[in-house]
Amino acid sequence: MTLPPTARRQATRRGIQAGLALCLGATLAACAGSADPEESAGGGDEQTVTFRSWSPIEQTTRQMIDSFTEANPDVTIDATIFNYPEYIVDLQTRASSGTMPDIVGLQPGALTQQYREKLMPLEECATRVWGDDWESRFHPVGLEQARMGNPDGDEHYYALPLLVQTVNLWANAELLDAAGIEPPATWEDLQAAVATLRDAGDAAPFLLPAKDGWLRNVVFLQIANNLEPGRVYQAENGEVPWTDARIVEAFDYWSRLFTEGIAQDGALALDSYPNGVNQFEAGNAAMIPLGAWWIQQSDPSKAEIAPLSEGMAGYEPFLFPTLPGGAPEPQLVGGIDVALGISADAANPDLACDVLTDWIAGDGAQVLINTFNDLPAVTGLDPQEFTSDKQEQIWTQLTQDWMPRVQWSRYFQSPEIDTAVADALAGVAAGQLTPQQAAESVQAVQDQQD
Amino acid sequence: MAAYTSDVQVTRAPRVTGTGPRRPARRLTRERLVALGFIAPAVALFAVFVVYPIVFNIQASLLDWDGVSAGTPAGLDNYRDLLADPTFHTTLRNSALWIGLTIVPQAALGFALAWLLNTRLRGRTVYRTLFFLPAVLSPVVVGIVWQRLLDPFNGVLAQLGRATGIDVLTRAYLSDPSTAIIAVIVVNVWMWTGFSMLFYLAGLQLVDHNVVEAARIDGATGWQLIRRIVLPLLKPTHLALLLLGIIGSLKTFELVWVLTEGGPNHASELMPTYLFKQAFQLQSFGYGATIAVVLLVVAVGSSLAMLRTFGSRFITGERS
Numbered sequence: 001m002t003l004p005p006t007a008r009r010q011a012t013r014r015g016i017q018a019g020l021a022l023c024l025g026a027t028l029a030a031c032a033g034s035a036d037p038e039e040s041a042g043g044g045d046e047q048t049v050t051f052r053s054w055s056p057i058e059q060t061t062r063q064m065i066d067s068f069t070e071a072n073p074d075v076t077i078d079a080t081i082f083n084y085p086e087y088i089v090d091l092q093t094r095a096s097s098g099t100m101p102d103i104v105g106l107q108p109g110a111l112t113q114q115y116r117e118k119l120m121p122l123e124e125c126a127t128r129v130w131g132d133d134w135e136s137r138f139h140p141v142g143l144e145q146a147r148m149g150n151p152d153g154d155e156h157y158y159a160l161p162l163l164v165q166t167v168n169l170w171a172n173a174e175l176l177d178a179a180g181i182e183p184p185a186t187w188e189d190l191q192a193a194v195a196t197l198r199d200a201g202d203a204a205p206f207l208l209p210a211k212d213g214w215l216r217n218v219v220f221l222q223i224a225n226n227l228e229p230g231r232v233y234q235a236e237n238g239e240v241p242w243t244d245a246r247i248v249e250a251f252d253y254w255s256r257l258f259t260e261g262i263a264q265d266g267a268l269a270l271d272s273y274p275n276g277v278n279q280f281e282a283g284n285a286a287m288i289p290l291g292a293w294w295i296q297q298s299d300p301s302k303a304e305i306a307p308l309s310e311g312m313a314g315y316e317p318f319l320f321p322t323l324p325g326g327a328p329e330p331q332l333v334g335g336i337d338v339a340l341g342i343s344a345d346a347a348n349p350d351l352a353c354d355v356l357t358d359w360i361a362g363d364g365a366q367v368l369i370n371t372f373n374d375l376p377a378v379t380g381l382d383p384q385e386f387t388s389d390k391q392e393q394i395w396t397q398l399t400q401d402w403m404p405r406v407q408w409s410r411y412f413q414s415p416e417i418d419t420a421v422a423d424a425l426a427g428v429a430a431g432q433l434t435p436q437q438a439a440e441s442v443q444a445v446q447d448q449q450d
Numbered sequence: 451m452a453a454y455t456s457d458v459q460v461t462r463a464p465r466v467t468g469t470g471p472r473r474p475a476r477r478l479t480r481e482r483l484v485a486l487g488f489i490a491p492a493v494a495l496f497a498v499f500v501v502y503p504i505v506f507n508i509q510a511s512l513l514d515w516d517g518v519s520a521g522t523p524a525g526l527d528n529y530r531d532l533l534a535d536p537t538f539h540t541t542l543r544n545s546a547l548w549i550g551l552t553i554v555p556q557a558a559l560g561f562a563l564a565w566l567l568n569t570r571l572r573g574r575t576v577y578r579t580l581f582f583l584p585a586v587l588s589p590v591v592v593g594i595v596w597q598r599l600l601d602p603f604n605g606v607l608a609q610l611g612r613a614t615g616i617d618v619l620t621r622a623y624l625s626d627p628s629t630a631i632i633a634v635i636v637v638n639v640w641m642w643t644g645f646s647m648l649f650y651l652a653g654l655q656l657v658d659h660n661v662v663e664a665a666r667i668d669g670a671t672g673w674q675l676i677r678r679i680v681l682p683l684l685k686p687t688h689l690a691l692l693l694l695g696i697i698g699s700l701k702t703f704e705l706v707w708v709l710t711e712g713g714p715n716h717a718s719e720l721m722p723t724y725l726f727k728q729a730f731q732l733q734s735f736g737y738g739a740t741i742a743v744v745l746l747v748v749a750v751g752s753s754l755a756m757l758r759t760f761g762s763r764f765i766t767g768e769r770s
Contacts, residue, residue: 115518204604271597275598
């Protein structure tokens with residue numbers, strides 16, 4: 001059939017219009033703010049499990065995968081490990097585009113809650129693999145934090161802890177021995193130790209990598225809980241104001257780390273990784289606030305180990321000193337390092353469950369713990385080999401003496417409060433805010449949320 | 451190349467007027483379809499990678515959305531909140547500082563280096579490479595290195611300052627809210643001066659030597675020669691660097707992130723770092739998208755303002 005020129009022009013225009021309409025339709029179908037239908041990132045292959053996270057590190061993850069696939073040769077695990085900032089971008093993009101990986105690394109609280117609707121409750125999986133009393137395997141604080149932020153009445157576990165940790169201080173035992181001092185147990189001890197160490201040499205007495213918001217917060221939480229255990233969490237729950245005298249006092253002690261010269265000059269510009277830890281491992285600092293994970297420096301599978309880190313020979317862990325008028329004993333602050341969740345739309349949930357449970361408490365977990373990456377979320381799991389008595393003694397102290405006694409969370413529930421506290425602490429450290437103003441700035445953010 | 455001066459005659463298509471002879475409709479349609487076929491791939495790519503993200507961002511900026519769950523319409527609330535947000539005001543002030551304090555020093559230093567290295571200096575190729583080297587390094591690497599250099603406790607500059615008694619070298623520039631943004635700007639100037647130098651070198655080599663010689667014969671001295679002859683001839687280079695500088699300033703992220711993370715207490719925050727924090731750390735994707743939309747408006751607005759002020763020919767290198 002031959003159309004006249006006018007009709008043909010009209011047909012052409014209609015064709016172009018139809019094409020444009022199709023493009024527009026496709027665009028609107030994927031518009032912002034919509035909830036996309038999920039599909040597995042693995043493309044629906046039931047013998048492939050996809051895993052994305054920022055932790056454990058790539059090399060360790062490969063060993064865990066090899067351990068699982070050796071026992072299950074027909075299974076493929078497709079894993080990608082990112083740096084944390086890149087990971088949260090990747091996860092958010094995948095979650096909003098319907099391509100969540102089967103297993104994802106999560107932090108407790110805000111991050112887990114953000115993805116809660118897209119994650120599978122894990123009780124059934126845990127019961128199938130570990131039995132009805134599966135919860136007794138875990139450190140209580142890990143399970144408690146795994147459900148942090150769940151809506152009232154929602155008792156599901158959308159993530160289970162893989163690794164847990166304490167946050168604490170580490171001392172360079174050689175520098176302290178040379179100066180004839182012990183790790184400080186009280187605030188006065190800390191002041192005296194810093195004075196002695198400053199006179200003893202060029203090393204920083206107390207290296208505070210305060211550029212990182214997370215580190216500012218964990219140091220503040222140790223101070224605040226040593227002053228008045230649990231008060232900051234009451235403030236976050238709205239039970240007491242942030243301007244409570246004890247919380248303001250905690251901000252004041254944070255401030256004194258800077259005004260009394262306890263922290264090194266320029267602390268707000270020093271990040272913990274890589275610069276802070278490099279300085280500490282090189283012997284340029286006597287004390288540093290980090291956490292239990294520092295034991296990973298003595299991982300025997302590492303190609304190079306610094307002399308101080310060899311078998312943890314040069315280090316001693318200790319808790320933040322007690323404060324005048326505060327709790328008589330230093331409080332243990334800690335919680336989950338990394339937790340794992342399973343996508344609600346995993347292609348093969350049972351297989352994903354098998355991988356997850358193997359990595360938390362099976363052969364994969366043993367491989368992970370052999371690298372001293374951090375402390376296991378389950379009790380009774382130890383490295384198969386220690387490289388020194390000191391390493392074993394520190395491991396025992398962290399896993400058996402400290403971790404079971406961790407009562408206070410190293411996290412705030414809300415990312416807004418987490419950021420507000422970190423900003424307030426930076427303001428105090430920089431001399432821009434008084435402790436009272438810092439507390440008021442956090443309260444202002446809390447009021448906005450309410 | 452912005453400094454290129456074209457001598458090619460531009461063939462202009464005859465202007466089609468309503469009174470001219472009309473081509474047959476069938477041929478016109480076929481030509482149009484062929485033309486559409488040629489531009490379709492570019493249009494499709496433009497639509498997918500430019501138009502769609504812009505539309506998506508604008509739409510997201512009108513939502514209260516964490517980027518994962520279904521968002522709820524928020525109207526213009528995000529924009530209202532942004533206008534009242536003191537941290538956003540800081541990012542605007544820092545962006546203005548960044549534009550002012552990077553583009554001019556980079557251009558001045560870049561021109562000075564280019565002028566020196568455009569002579570018959572021995573080893574000039576080595577010098578050119580050395581001065582350009584920072585521009586090819588990753589901003590992350592540059593940030594980590596400068597963080598170590600500027601560390602007032604154990605950094606190279608602080609140690610040098612203590613050894614020589616020059617106190618100014620021992621100050622904590624990155625951790626002081628009053629100096630943090632300036633310190634990052636200085637590192638940025640160090641990093642990108644070689645890039646400006648390369649532009650000016652290319653521009654200088656295209657300057658007509660006859661004009662320069664004529665000026666010398668007329669008695670122009672060194673500074674007069676630079677100010678009255680060379681610099682005006684390099685106008686397309688200046689303008690191209692200005693445009694690239696403005697756009698580069700608005701999208702700077704990595705260097706600030708590694709050196710200060712926008713701190714202390716947001717003192718060195720720029721729009722891209724604040725956007726990232728809001729969208730991905732605070733789970734306020736809608737608010738982050740709002741910052742992105744404002745950033746886009748500022749970038750497009752400043753580019754259009756430049757095109758309107760100076761015309762588009764400085765980009766092609768054509769003389770008016």
